[in-house]
Amino acid sequence: MAAVRANDLFHLYRAQSGDIAALRGLSLKVADTEVVSVLGPSGSGKSTLLSLCAGFRNPSSGSLAVLDRTPDAELRRNAIGIVRQHYHLSLPRELSVEEIVTLPLNLLGRRDPQRVSSLLKAAGLERRAEAKPDELSGGEQQRVAVCAALAKAPLLLLADEPTGELDARASRIVVELLLELLADAGAAALIVTHDPALAVVTERTIHIRDGRLAAEGTTRPVLIVDEQGWLRLPSGLRDRAGVRERVRAQASWGKVELLAEDLAAQERAAAPTPPLDAAVKRETEIALDRVSKAYGPERVVSHLSWTFSPERLHVIAGPSGSGKTTLLNLLAALDYPDAGEVWVAGERVDSLSTDDAARFRQRTIGYVSQHSTLVDFMSSAENVEFALRLRGFNEAEARRRTTRWLEWVGLEKLAERRADRLSGGEQRRVGLARALAPGPRVLLADEPTAHLDRLSGRMVIRLLQHAVREAGTTVVVASHDPDVIAAADARLTLAAPHAAAS
Numbered sequence: 001m002a003a004v005r006a007n008d009l010f011h012l013y014r015a016q017s018g019d020i021a022a023l024r025g026l027s028l029k030v031a032d033t034e035v036v037s038v039l040g041p042s043g044s045g046k047s048t049l050l051s052l053c054a055g056f057r058n059p060s061s062g063s064l065a066v067l068d069r070t071p072d073a074e075l076r077r078n079a080i081g082i083v084r085q086h087y088h089l090s091l092p093r094e095l096s097v098e099e100i101v102t103l104p105l106n107l108l109g110r111r112d113p114q115r116v117s118s119l120l121k122a123a124g125l126e127r128r129a130e131a132k133p134d135e136l137s138g139g140e141q142q143r144v145a146v147c148a149a150l151a152k153a154p155l156l157l158l159a160d161e162p163t164g165e166l167d168a169r170a171s172r173i174v175v176e177l178l179l180e181l182l183a184d185a186g187a188a189a190l191i192v193t194h195d196p197a198l199a200v201v202t203e204r205t206i207h208i209r210d211g212r213l214a215a216e217g218t219t220r221p222v223l224i225v226d227e228q229g230w231l232r233l234p235s236g237l238r239d240r241a242g243v244r245e246r247v248r249a250q251a252s253w254g255k256v257e258l259l260a261e262d263l264a265a266q267e268r269a270a271a272p273t274p275p276l277d278a279a280v281k282r283e284t285e286i287a288l289d290r291v292s293k294a295y296g297p298e299r300v301v302s303h304l305s306w307t308f309s310p311e312r313l314h315v316i317a318g319p320s321g322s323g324k325t326t327l328l329n330l331l332a333a334l335d336y337p338d339a340g341e342v343w344v345a346g347e348r349v350d351s352l353s354t355d356d357a358a359r360f361r362q363r364t365i366g367y368v369s370q371h372s373t374l375v376d377f378m379s380s381a382e383n384v385e386f387a388l389r390l391r392g393f394n395e396a397e398a399r400r401r402t403t404r405w406l407e408w409v410g411l412e413k414l415a416e417r418r419a420d421r422l423s424g425g426e427q428r429r430v431g432l433a434r435a436l437a438p439g440p441r442v443l444l445a446d447e448p449t450a451h452l453d454r455l456s457g458r459m460v461i462r463l464l465q466h467a468v469r470e471a472g473t474t475v476v477v478a479s480h481d482p483d484v485i486a487a488a489d490a491r492l493t494l495a496a497p498h499a500a501a502s
Contacts, residue, residue, distance in 0.1 A: 001032050001067065001068050002029055002030065002031060002032065002065070002068065003030045003031065003032055003033075003034065003066070003067060003155065003156050003188030004028060004029065004030035004053055004064075004065075004066055004156070004188070004190065005028075005029050005030075005063075005064070005065045005066075005068075006026055006027055006028045006029075006049075006062065006063070006064045006065075007027050007062055007063045007064075008025050008026075008027055008061070008062040008063070009023050009025070009026045009027065009028075009049075009052070009059050009061075009062035009063070009064055010023055010024060010025060010026075010059060010060045010061040010062050010211075011023040011045075011048050011052060011057065011059055011060050011211075012060045013455070020453075020454050020455055021211055022043075022045045022048040022211055023045045023048055023049065023052075023059075023211040023212075024045075024210060024211035024212050025062070025211070025212055025230070026045065026049065026062075026208070026211060026212055026213055027213060028049075028206070028213055030188055030190060031188070032188060033186050033187065033188050034188050034189075034203055034204060035179065035182055035188065035189045035191070035202045035203050035204070036188075036189065036190055036191065036202060036203065036204045036205070036206060037191050037193055037198060037199040037202040037204070037205040037206070038190055038191065038192045038193070038205075038206055038207075038208060039193065039194070039199055039205060039206070039207045039208070040207055040208035040209055040214070041209070042424075042450075042451040042452065042453070043451075043452065043453045043454060043457075044208045044209050044210060044211065045208050045210075045211040045212075046160075046192040046208055047085075047160055047192060048211075049190070049192075049208070050158045050160055050190060050192060052064055052071070053066050053071055053080075053156070053158055053190065054071060054076050054080060054082060054158055055070075055071035055072045055073060055075060055076050055080075056076075066080070066156065067079055067080075067155055067156060077107070077108070078108070078152075079154050079155045079156065080154050080155075080156050080157075080158060081149035081150050081151075081152065081154035081156070081157045081158070081187070082149055082157075082158050082159075083145055083146055083149045083157065083158070083159035083160065083162045083178075084145070084160055085160040085161040085162075085164055085165075086165070087138075087141050087142045087144075087145040087162075087165070088133065088138075088141055090145050090148070091133040091141060091144060091145060091148075092133075093132065093133055093134060094132070095132070095133075096129065096130050096131060096132060097120065097125055097128050097129050097130070097131050097132075097133075097136070097144050098116060098120065098129040098130065100133075100144055100148050101116050101119055101120065101144065101147045101148050101151050102116050102151070103148065103151075104148055104149075104151045104152045105151055105152060108152060110152070115151065115153075116151065119147040119150065119151060119181070120147065122147075122177065122180060122181060122184075123143040123144070123146070123147050123177050124143070124173075125140065125143060125144065125147070128140065137170070138165060138166055138170060139166055139167075139169075139170030139171075139173060139174065142162065142163070142165075142166060142170070142174050143173070143174060143177055145162075146162065146174065146177055146178055146181065147181070150181045150182070150185055150187070153185045153187070154185070154187055155187055155188065156187060156188050156189065156190075157182060157187050157188070157189040157190075157191075158189070158190050159178070159189065159190070159191040159192065159193075160192045161192055161193060161194065161195075162174060162175075162178060162191065162193070162198075163175060163193065163195045163197075163198055164193070164194065164195070168197075171195060171197060171198070172197065175195075175197065175198050175201060178191075179201065179202075189202075204216070205217060205221075207221055209232045210232065212230060212232070214232040215232075215234075221234075233258070275289055275290060275305070276289045276305055276307070280307060282343065282346050283346070284307045284308065284309065284310075284343075285307075285308050285309060285310035285311075285344075285345065285441075285442065285474045286307065286308035286331060286343065286344050286345075286442065286474065286476065287306075287307045287308075287341075287342075287343040288304050288305055288306045288307075288327075288330075288340065288341075288342060288343075289305055289340055289341040289342075289343070290303050290304070290305055290339065290340040290341070291303075291304045291305070291330065291337045291339070291340035291341070291342060291350075292304070292337060292338050292339040292340055293323070293326055293330065293335075293337050293338055294338055298321075300321070300322075300323040300326045301323045301326060301327065301330075301337070301494075303340075304340070305340075306492055308474060308476060308490070309474075309489075309490065310474050311468055311472050311473070311474055312468060312474060312475070312489040312490055313464055313465055313468050313475045313477070313487060313488050313489045313490075314474070314475065314476045314477065314488060314489065314490045314491070314492065315476075315477050315478075315479055315484055315485050315487075315488035315490075315491045315492070316328070316476065316477070316478045316479075316491075316492045316494065317479065317480060317485050317491055317492070317493045317494070318480070318493055318494030318495065319480070319494075320480075322494035322495060323494050324446075324478035324479075324480075324494060325446055325478055327478065327494075328444045328446055328476065328478050330342050330350070331344055331349075331365075331442070331444060331476065332361055332365050332367060332444055333349040333350075333352050333357035333360055333361065334357075334361075336350055336351070337350055344360075344364060344365075344442060345364050345441050345442065347360065347364075362391055362392075364440060364441050364442055365440055365441075365442055365443075365444060366435035366436055366438065366440035366442070366443040366444070366473075367435055367443075367444050367445075367446075368428070368431050368432055368435050368443070368444070368445040368446065368448050369431070369446055370446050370447035370448065370450040370451070372419070372424070372427040372428070372431065373431065374419035374422075374427055374430060374431060374434075375419060376418065376419050376420035377418060377419075377420070378418070378419055379415065379416045379417060379418055379419070380406060380411055380414050380415050380416070380417055380419065380422065380426075380430045380433075381402050381403075381406060381415040381416065383419055383430060383434055384401075384402040384405060384406065384430065384433050384434045384437055385398045385399060385402045387434045387437070387438075388401055388402065388437055388438060391438050393438070401437045401438075402415075402433075402437065403415075404437075405433035405434075405436055405437040406430070406433050408433065408436075408463075408466075409429040409430070409432055409433045409463055410429070411426060411429055411430060411433070414426060423456070424451055424452055424456065425452050425453070425455075425456030425457075425459060425460070428448060428449075428452060428456070428460055429459070429460065429463065432445075432448070432460065432463055432464075432467075436467055436471060436473065439471070440473065441473065441474065442473070442474045442475075442476065443464075443467060443473050443474070443475045443476070444476050444477075444478075445464065445475065445476070445477045445478070445479075446477075446478050447478060447479055447480075447481070448460050448464065448477060448479070448484070449461065449479065449481045449483065449484055450481075454483070457481060457483060457484075458483060461483060461484055461487050464477065464487075465487060468489070
């Protein structure tokens with residue numbers, strides 16, 4: 001009996017902008033009692049796979065068998081254990097630890113106090129049996145969630161980021177407990193994770209990219225070619241080979257070589273350029289004049305000259321390490337070039353003092369990070385209003401602007417919700433409202449769609465476009481997201497980094 005058998009699995013999510021494919025022909029087999037780690041970036045289809053295996057959703061096409069039958073509520077109730085990413089949401093606050101672990105057995109009409117006692121002992125929680133979840137640490141809460149998921153001795157465990165919210169020590173304890181209890185139960189498991197420590201200790205590791213099975217293995221994954229011939233090349237391989245958007249394939253027995261088609265264009269882009277005219281630097285919105293920047297032996301930017309027109313959506317594209325974030329930092333005067341000039345809004349910013357750079361950012365720049373920088377315990381409105389007060393706006397004006405911009409990003413109904421209770425996409429939209437509320441002339445956004453599903457990402461892209469058209473803001477985005485690049489009015493594509501001259 002196979003624990004999971006998926007063949008050419010597709011799953012589509014309905015959205016106003018059209019169907020979004022979370023899984024695109026994924027095929028997978030998990031053997032009885034096999035423990036498999038599932039790696040992949042956000043939006044690659046990992047959580048969707050777990051949802052289908054649990055019977056919460058049905059495939060759009062293809063076949064899926066879990067424990068040799070179609071997954072449904074009955075199978076989930078009797079034979080599948082589930083560990084959620086946000087463990088605190090699965091622990092009833094009014095129940096004790098012992099009651100929470102007993103609950104799955106009670107729902108099946110079973111009484112097994114010895115089983116509950118042995119689970120709590122294995123988890124080191126026997127002295128915490130009467131405690132409520134709010135009295136436990138995060139690591140202890142996750143251990144309770146693991147025990148509850150395995151209380152009924154399921155044949156398959158589905159775990160979504162079981163260590164994602166824990167520190168290294170707590171993660172190690174949870175991983176050891178999880179593997180020990182799985183072995184005792186003889187259960188198979190699919191464990192979605194970004195934690196390399198967890199991936200290394202499982203029997204098998206698979207990688208999902210773009211809704212397909214892309215590779216298998218941990219330190220040196222073997223790439224997988226599916227039945228349609230689809231193959232995904234990891235970005236690290238492409239960067240080291242200088243491969244960008246197009247390649248030519250050459251085949252011989254047992255070998256396929258992919259040759260970069262655009263190396264010459266990369267070399268031309270890296271060549272020194274003539275200086276920009278002085279009037280261009282003052283009159284255009286942003287200008288880079290023969291800018292170079294290196295970190296140690298890595299030359300990230302070399303003799304780059306470029307101009308950014310006002311009231312446009314500009315995208316800085318390129319592989320990891322090509323200098324996208326470095327350029328944003330130079331434009332914001334958060335870092336300084338080794339050579340060349342940086343002009344923003346008619347002002348030269350590459351040699352400003354620390355205090356002058358701070359004043360320049362206050363009057364000119366808005367910034368959106370790829371990570372949430374909201375204050376968790378503050379509401380959406382408080383986060384925006386707090387940033388405005390720091391910029392010198394009085395209370396009444398800060399409140400007016402907060403209301404306006406939360407409405408603008410479509411989150412006026414969540415104005416009083418704490419930041420840590422928002423989804424990733426909602427947090428990014430609050431961050432965008434906070435950056436635009438002071439009325440900056442230039443908005444800089446670093447990977448604004450990173451870690452978001454495609455629908456949320458497209459919503460952020462539309463807001464960036466609206467910021468250009470409605471607010472007259474010049475927007476510069478660093479991104480490798482194809483959807484962001486496709487939406488750009490202008491694009492600067494950077495080549496892979498070069499070694500700095502000694």
